[in-house]
Amino acid sequence: MQMVTTKGADGKILVKRTDVPEFWDELKGKVHKNVVTAMETERIRIGEGAKDDEETRKKVGIIIDNLLAKETNLPLSREMRSRFVEELIDEILGYGPLESLMRDEKVNEIMVNAPDKVYIEQKGKLVLTPLRFRDDEQVIQVIKRIVAPIGRRIDESVPLVDARLKDGSRVNAIIPPLAVSGASLTIRRFSKVPFTGDILVKSGSIEKEMLDFLASCVHVKKSFIISGGTGTGKTTFLNMLSNYIPDGERIITVEDTAELRLQRDHWVRLESRPANVEGKGEITIRDLVKNCLRMRPDRIVVGECRGSEAFDMLQAMNTGHEGSMATIHANTPRDALTRLEAMVMMASSELPIWAVREMVSSAVHIILQLTRFPDGKRRVTYVTEITGRDGNTVLTQDIFRFVQTGVDENGKSVGFHTGCGVPPKFYADFKMDGIDVPLTLFHKKPGADEHLRGGSGK
Numbered sequence: 001m002q003m004v005t006t007k008g009a010d011g012k013i014l015v016k017r018t019d020v021p022e023f024w025d026e027l028k029g030k031v032h033k034n035v036v037t038a039m040e041t042e043r044i045r046i047g048e049g050a051k052d053d054e055e056t057r058k059k060v061g062i063i064i065d066n067l068l069a070k071e072t073n074l075p076l077s078r079e080m081r082s083r084f085v086e087e088l089i090d091e092i093l094g095y096g097p098l099e100s101l102m103r104d105e106k107v108n109e110i111m112v113n114a115p116d117k118v119y120i121e122q123k124g125k126l127v128l129t130p131l132r133f134r135d136d137e138q139v140i141q142v143i144k145r146i147v148a149p150i151g152r153r154i155d156e157s158v159p160l161v162d163a164r165l166k167d168g169s170r171v172n173a174i175i176p177p178l179a180v181s182g183a184s185l186t187i188r189r190f191s192k193v194p195f196t197g198d199i200l201v202k203s204g205s206i207e208k209e210m211l212d213f214l215a216s217c218v219h220v221k222k223s224f225i226i227s228g229g230t231g232t233g234k235t236t237f238l239n240m241l242s243n244y245i246p247d248g249e250r251i252i253t254v255e256d257t258a259e260l261r262l263q264r265d266h267w268v269r270l271e272s273r274p275a276n277v278e279g280k281g282e283i284t285i286r287d288l289v290k291n292c293l294r295m296r297p298d299r300i301v302v303g304e305c306r307g308s309e310a311f312d313m314l315q316a317m318n319t320g321h322e323g324s325m326a327t328i329h330a331n332t333p334r335d336a337l338t339r340l341e342a343m344v345m346m347a348s349s350e351l352p353i354w355a356v357r358e359m360v361s362s363a364v365h366i367i368l369q370l371t372r373f374p375d376g377k378r379r380v381t382y383v384t385e386i387t388g389r390d391g392n393t394v395l396t397q398d399i400f401r402f403v404q405t406g407v408d409e410n411g412k413s414v415g416f417h418t419g420c421g422v423p424p425k426f427y428a429d430f431k432m433d434g435i436d437v438p439l440t441l442f443h444k445k446p447g448a449d450e451h452l453r454g455g456s457g458k
Contacts, residue, residue, distance in 0.1 A: 020083075021075070025130055028088055031067050033134065035092060038063045053093075060089050096142040097131040098187075105192065109231070112185040115139055121231070124376025139183040143173045146185075158277060164257045194261050195236050196243075205233070206380045207417045209441050210400055214383070216437055217366060218244040220429045221299075221323030227336035228370035233378045234327040235259050235303065237370060242301055242325065252292040254285055255303030268295065285309040286347075289316065302326035310340055311347035317363035333367040333384040337394055340364075354392055361389040365426065367396075373404075373413040380417070385424045399424055399442065403451040418445040420452065 044059055064085045068074065076084065090099040101107050101120060109121035115133035119126050133139050143154055147161050154161045159178045163171055168190050175183040197211045206214075217224070218241060226241070228234045242262050245251060251267045253260050258271045270292060275282035285302065286309035292300055293316055300316050302309065305326045317324050330336035337360060344356050369382035383400040399422070404415035419442040430437045444452070 020080070024084070025132075027071075027074075028084070028091070029132065029134075031064060031088060032092065034067050035060065035063050035088070038067075039092075056093065057089055060092060061085055064088055095146060096138060097133055098142065101129070101131070102187075102189075108189055110185070110187040110189070112139060112183070114182055124231075124372060124378060136182045139185065140175055143175065143183060143185055146171060146187075147173065153277075162257065162274070164259070164271075168259065168261070170257050170259060190235075190259060190261075194243075194263065195240050197240055200237070200240065203378075205378055210380065210383065210417060213399075213437060213441060214241060214366075214368070215244040216430055216435045218323065219246060219435065220426070220433050222365040222426065222429075223317045223322055223363060224325045224366050224368060225305075225336055225340065225364050226325065226327045226368045226370065227330040227333060228327070229329065229331055229372065232370040232372045234370055237368065237380075238301065238303070238325060238327055245299060245323070249298035250296060251299050251301060252295055252297040253301045253303065254288045254292060254309075256285060256306075257303075260301065260303060262301075268292075268297075286312055289313055293321075297321060298323075300324040304328070305340070305343060307343055308347035310343035314340075314344065314359050314363040318359065330369075331371075333369050333382050333396060333398075336367050336369070337386075337396075357389055357392060357394050361386055361394045366399075366424075371402075375407075375412045377413055385426075387425050397422055397425075401448075401452060403448055405451065416445060416448075418448040418452075419443050 039060065042059070042063075044056065068076075068081065068084070087100065091097060095102055097118060098110060098112070101110050101118075106122060107120045111119040111121075111126075112133070113119065115135055115138065118129045118131045118133075120129055121127075133142070140154075143161075146165070147154055147163060150163055150165065152161050152163050154173055154175060156175075156177065159175045161171070161173045165171055165187075170188040172186045173184070197206075197215070200206050201208050201211060224241065226234050226238050239260050239262065242251065242253075242260065243264070245262075245264065247264070247266075249266065251262060251264055252270065253262070253267065254270045254272075256272050258269055260269070270288045272285050272288060273281065273283040285305075286307070289300065289302065289309045289312040293312075298321070300313070300321055301324065302313055303326075305313060305328050310326075313324070313326055328336050328339055330339050340360055341353070341356050344359065345351065364386050367382070367384045367386065368380060369384065370378060371381040372378050379402050380400075381402040382398060384396050384398050387395045387397055389395060398420040400417055400419055402415055402417050404413055406414055408414050421442065421444045423439055423442045427437070
């Protein structure tokens, strides 16, 4: 599916298809209503797997062909007509208007705010598509069709679903009465080909020398917290970084929704489970982190720390599982530390703050901060080392920073990555492991001083 983005009169970014005639969507909407009516008359039911059922597809195809035959002066070639029928069958029996988006590998995220408001994310920016649902009921029907094959349900008694599709996509759906303005659906999709370090370097997210440094840190078993806001690429970066773990080490990943795809043989995946309709059977991230400590892991990778599991994660890092990793939602390295402390306190409010900060400062070595800029660009903006504790304060020092110098004539953010003038405190560990990391890597680049104000997001 070929698309082009334009700006509407109100300044909103819109997207429209360029591989079909302009009347395509209007005709599809008109025919769609008539097909649904005809299916009800002929008692053709849309059950699970209907999209792949040849007999059902054939019956619906005949109905569409008959309806198109009634349209006079329809400027469609035989090839385009066949394509129209196939697309409409997929929409009716599959994911409705979202079917074409699910086939497009360039679309990273699909967001349905209302029947007439379907947004997608492309290259880090949100754009409004011309796709439309008939009404709120169709949105709910498509949601049910999406979650049914994975054994989940959504209705008034269970009006919220967070799950993983068979292709690895993450889906979140919420319907009334929780969604006041109507059903809402969010699908986050992941590339079939995992992002490599080289791809991130080419995109400008990080410099090659910085990536080599991080790979060396993984090799000498330094523990990472990857911090960032929503949609900054934390999972992508965690996935990429995990692939630098040496072969032969046993890795156990713990996730709310399994998204990581490590290119390693000795890898065990664990995924949490929500409670059933009766409120029983829940298995939390914390339960899994506790359990994986009994599975003889060399490294533990937690997809996202959100609560009390942070306590068990830090304990694991402090008791022979160095080199473990996790992600956290925060806007700066200092915010990440504050959030981490708060989550540890969720496990035990009786812990004194000095004990929490001692645990954090001794367990975590590096905080990687990811930021999505207004132009959609995602970059590593801080590589910050935790150097210890002074009283009740966790001490940090920035190893690398991204310095934004402005925006170009196209509104794209420009800048450069630079060292902050000091090597990490654990620099000697590289030599002990036979890894050559040049000290010049940490030198400040010319002109960096005038932009480096404050550190670690202070």
